[in-house]
Amino acid sequence: MAGISLPGTTLLVLCGTPGCGKSTFASRYFRETMIVSSDQCRFLVSDSETNMAASREAFKLFRFTIERRLSLGRFTVADSTAITRQSRGELLRIGRKYGFNITLLIFNIPEDVCLARNAGRERRVVRSVIAKMRQMLQRTLRDAHNEGFDNVYIITEGDLNNPAFRINIRNYEVTLPGPFDIIGDIHGCFDELTMLLDKLGYRNRSNHYAHPACRKAVFLGDLTDRGPRGLDSFWLVKAMVDSGNALYIPGNHCRKLSRYLEGRNVKIAHGMEKTVAEIEALTEDEREFFREEFLKLYREAPPYLILDKGKLVVSHGGIKEDMIGKVSGRIRNFCFFGDATGEITEAGLPVRRDWAQSYRGDALIVYGHSPVPEAVFVNNTIDIDQGCVMGGKLTALRYPELEITQVPAMAAYYERTGFSKNTFTHDDMCYIADSQQ
Template sequence: MEIDQRHEKGPFDIIGDVHGCLEELSELLQELGYHRKGPSFIHPKGRKIIFLGDLGDRGPRCLDSIGLVMEMVHREHALYVPGNHCNKLYRYLLGRNVQIKYGMEKTVAEFMALCATEKEIFSREFISFYENAPLYLILDDGKLVTVHAGIKANMIGQVNKRIMSFCLYGDTTGEVTPEGLPIRRDWAKNYRGQALIVYGHTPIEEPIFRSNTINIDTGCAMGGKLTALRYPERQLVQVGAKKVYYSRAGSKEEQLVSKN
C-alpha cells in the first residue's frame, strides 16, 4: 500500500466513517451541495469528497455504501483512504480467517445474500479498489493530510508496517479493554506538525481542532451524526443518524449513544 501525494488544493469535503449509513450519507452529500448524477454525486463547483474509510459494517446498507464510494472514486468525483474495517473486509474476501464481529456481521450478511455471480463481481471490485487505495493522502502541497486513524508528523511521507498499523488502528498499546477493543494513546495531543491532519476511527460526540488535527468520526451508526469538514474553509457540516443501528453494552459506543 502506497501513499498519494497530490498538488490538488481542493476545495474538498472530507467525510468521516460512513459505516453503512447510506441514507445519512446521501443526505449529507446533498447538504454539501452535491447532486446525484447516475450512480454518483457531483458538485456544480467542482468540489471533491474525501472518504476516511470504514465504509461498511454496523449500519443498514453496507454494500450499497461501499458501492457508492467505489463509483465516486472511479469517476474521479471522490478520493478515499481505507480504514481498519475496510482492511478486515479485504482479508475476508481473500479467504483469510477473520473474526466476524464489531459490526462486520452486517456486511457479511448482505454479502452472503448475493447470488454467486454478484459475490464474484463485488469481491473482485472491492479487492482491486482496496489494493489501489493510498494508505493516506498528502494534499494542498503538504498543508493537508487525510488518514483513517491518525499519523505522527515524522511518519508523513513514509510507509512501513508500523506506519500502516498506525494509520489503520491508531497508536495502540498492545492492550485491550474488557470488551476486547484495543487501548490507544492520544497521539493528537502531542502532534506539532505543519499539516492539518483530518482523521476518524474513534467515535466522539463533537469534532474539535486540537494541535492542528481534527477527528470527524461522530458515530453515525451508533446514533450520533455523520460529519463532513469543508476544506480549506474548516467548516463542519453534519446530519443526524436516523436511528441507532449498532451498540455494544459497556463500550464507548454505548456511552456515545446514551448521550445523544
C-alpha cells in the same frame, strides 16, 4: 504476475543468483540513480567488479549509500544477491530505521537459464557457486515470508519476458488544492451519507454524485459493517472515486473485509456479520463482482493522502508528523488502528495513546476511527468520526473553509454495552485481535 505497485518510500531488495537477470531488470524499470549495486560499489572502491577481496569495503559503501538515500526519503533499489538471511537482515534494519516500506523481490529463475546467461557475460561466476547459491535461494523462497518484509514477490522467467509487466511507484502526495469535503466513518449508514452529500451540495447524476463547483469528497474508510446498507455505501463511494469526484483511503474495517474476501481467516463479529449477510444474499455472479470491485478499490488505495501541497493530510486512524511521506508496515498499522499500545482495558477495549495531544506539525491532520461526541480541533488535528452508526452524527469537514457539516443518525444501528451517543469510547475491542489476523 502483470506487475507490482510500490510506495514511493520503498527499499526494494533484489534477491537472486548470478545470471538471474535482476540487474537487467533493475535497469529496465528504474532510473540509474535509484539503483545501489554491490558490483558497482566494488568497482568504485577497487577499480574492479571482480575483485572479491574488496567485498568488505564495497558492502560498507553499499549500505552507506542506501542509508543516505533513505535519509532523504528516496525510493531505493538494493541490487545484490541478498542470498543469505544475514545480508537481508542488514537491509531490513536499515529500512526500518528510516520507516520505509521494505519489499523483497526474489528472482526464481531456473538454474540452466542462469548458467546460460552467466556463460555469455564478461564477468563469469564459477558454475559450482551458482549451484550452491541456487540451493540457498530455495531456502529463501521457503523462509523469506517470515523475515519481516512488508511484501515478498517472486519474479519468474515469464515475468522477465512479459512486455506487459509494469512497476508502479505510488506517490501519496496529491497536489490538488481542493476544495475538499472530508467525510468520516460511514459504517453502512447509506441514507445518512446521501443526506450529507445533498447537504454539501452534491448532485446525484446518472450513476454517481458530483458537485457543481467541482469539489471533491474524501472518504476516510470504514464504508461497511454495523450499519444496514454497507454494500450500497461501498458502491456509492466506488462510483464517485471512479468518476473522479472522490478520493478514498481504507479503514481497519475495510482491511478486515478485504481479508475476508481473499479467503483468509477472520473473525466475523463486531458488526462485520451484517456485511457478510448482505454479501451472502447476492447471487454467485454478484458476489464475485463485488469481491473483485472491492479488492480493486482497497488495493489501489494508499494508507493516507497528502493533499494541498502538504498542508492537509488525511488518514483513517491518524498519523504522526515523522510518518508523513513514508510508508511501512508500522505506519500502515498506525493509519488503520491509531496509536494502539497492544494493551486492553478492564472493559476489554484497546489502550491507545492520544497522539493528537503531542502533535506539533504544520499539516492539518483529519482522521476518524475513534468516535468522539464532537469534532474539535486539537493541535492542528481533528477527529470527524461522531459515531453515526451508533446513533451519533455523520460528519464532513469542508476544506479549506474548515467548516463542519453534519447530519444526525436516523437510528442507532449498532449498540455496545456502556455506549450511548453522548458517551463515546475508542472504537473498538476487535481492533487488537483483527490487527493480528
